[in-house]
Amino acid sequence: MEHLKPQSPEPLLTLSGVHTHIGQYHILQGVDLTVPRGGMSILLGRNGAGKTTTLRTIMGLWKASAGSIVFDGRDITRMSTPDIARLGIAYVPESMAVFSDLTVRENLYLAARKGALDEARVDWICGFFPALKKFWNYPAGNLSGGQKQMVAIARAIVEPRKLLLVDEPTKGLAPAIVGSLMAAFRELKDTNTTILLVEQNFNFVRTLGDTVGVMDDGRVVHAGSMPALANDEELQQRLLGLSLDSHQ
Template identity: 60%
Template sequence: MSLLSVRNMKTDIGQYAVLHDVSFEVPEGGVFVLLGRNGAGKTTTLRSIIGLWKPSPGSVTFRGEDITALHTADIARKGIAYVPENMGIFGTLTVDENLILATRNGRFDAARLARIHDLFPALAQFRDKQAWSLSGGQKQMLSIARAMIEPRELILIDEPTKGLAPSIVDAMADAFREIAQTTTILLVEQNFAFARALGRDMAVIDDGRVAHAGSMDDFAADTALQDRLLSLSV
């Protein structure tokens, strides 16, 4: 059974039909990547899964349970976290305060916090600094750490490498590999090299529909398909 199943999802935003018929399966474990051009519907797909926008018709199933009609908070309690493209951190709060705010009871689990500090040492170094003072890469690390501070089975991450320096992107890839050993990641990403290095399975969304789905290895080997769907030469 797939960890997450998206079936025939159609999402309208106001008068605009953004997703027309999106279906894909996310297996448990590793990194599943959603690719696509700007404006193809990738972010809308993530926001529809987490319940910020409601698909109609269509369904989202998590571990065999239909979660389509649930509120976002209830979906999160099922073990799903969302890291938005804008990071969703609080600039005037410290690193530790941002993490505490993401816990259920206002207290750190020492083991989970230690793991986060192992993955992102800068967050340990700057625990008492306000989040606005962090670099772009450190802010992205904090946003991912907020999603990990409680046990999660699935993390939805939207464009984590956007605007980051190559050295930070490499460090982020190492962290994602470590995270994916215990938590499934559904990743939206424009950086194909980053996506290719991490992804096991993938789907391409084009004009609000899934234009291709399969293994990342097969897609990476087919340059003609890449050019057709992503306008890339890899």
């Protein structure tokens, strides 16, 4: 008797033929992207390829001019950003967006949907980023760039999320802080949080990534497993013009 393989679960997020215009510029030109449930999906590509625009379009900050975005079985293409966030999607922009005049605690409090902080979850987050407790009552605007990035990520995960969109979290960060981010993302992957990450630190993503999409000129030109790309130098050269092994 033939044994049938179990069908894989439906992906958490699917972009189909997504186009995005910003003013007169046609940035996304038919993006097809599938993000499986669980684990970490990576978006690679040169500057200007459309990676950040893809994240912002998913979040509803920029509206798709064509195509569809389906999250957890629901079409979110025309939904507002607050409604998208309520479905369980959080976005950490590259700009390390924090409320500068508010303390670290107040920044996290504003992100707590229940109007109160889950102290156990805060302790869990601070286990990765001890500086948050050290500067708990300091204005976030007084922190360093790396510390602000910690606050931005902590804000995004202070409540459980289904999907976390993160734009270049390691940019400009010290190696020790990058190590803390790596530990945090590893644990998040074990808590039913799916992560879609835009990143240029190849050593970082090859360690954490499960699947990968490579963008060029507003399209996804390659999709597959991250280990397959990391272990195929010829494919790296063809898609990225460099070897991941040379970027430690």
